[in-house]
Amino acid sequence: MDIVKTICEDLDAIRRSRPLVHSITNYVVMNETANAILCLGALPIMAHAPEEVEEMVGMAGALVLNIGTLSREWVDAMALAGKRANEKGIPVILDPVGAGATKLRTDSSKRLLNEVRISIVRGNTAEVATLAGRLAEIRGVESISAADAAEVIAREFASQSGVTAAVTGVIDVVSDGKRTAKISNGHAMLSRVVGTGCMASVIVASFAAVDSDPFSAAVGGLTAFGIAGEMAASASGEKPGTFHVELYNALCAINSADIKAKSKVEIQER
16 A cells, blocks of 8 residues: 555545544643644544533544543443444544553443444553553553563454554554554653653544555554654754643644655555
């Protein structure tokens, strides 16, 4: 597949159709993720009340379930929204923030995987390793270590679950069990600002809203976000506060020419 061409076409489709991305997400990143979606060209809504999530998701092009500041009531709302999204053929992206750090986070992630047909799981190495039943160390919501390489974890989780795995780190890895992509775009400054992992998830969701292939949507979203991170680092002089603002600017400015010139993606077929 010509993945660069697909990413460019998907980016154009996002800006042309402006899909609604419904995020049931955490208090820490609501503003950041809403702005990221809007700057890329899609439309954000952050609705979590059980009384409206089923109705709201029916209008969306993609649904993001992010457990960063979860409660039992929020997980119930996520399950309701996810099931309605499944009924309507709307892709669901799970961000298992901190899975492995506490029993509640791990159990909630597994519940959503069991009750909802998830299209893509976007997490760090330790989070996805936990869901794959692998040894990992996570401190708070930060990945400290995992016993296996991200490529092995992503491929194994995708193969056993049927869910596309998007594992972010120094090199991002996406696998659907048959195809595995390594994405070398990004910048170290992305780890200096709170919420960039959650932002990556909603950018992936924006691509999933216009691309029926979860694998290419995940690759496209992470590639575009990584390139935006590089552009923001250059414009900000690597100052965290300025970088935060420039990341929004880069998501707004990124175009097909940037994708073609800067993407660093390798895909292997099993």
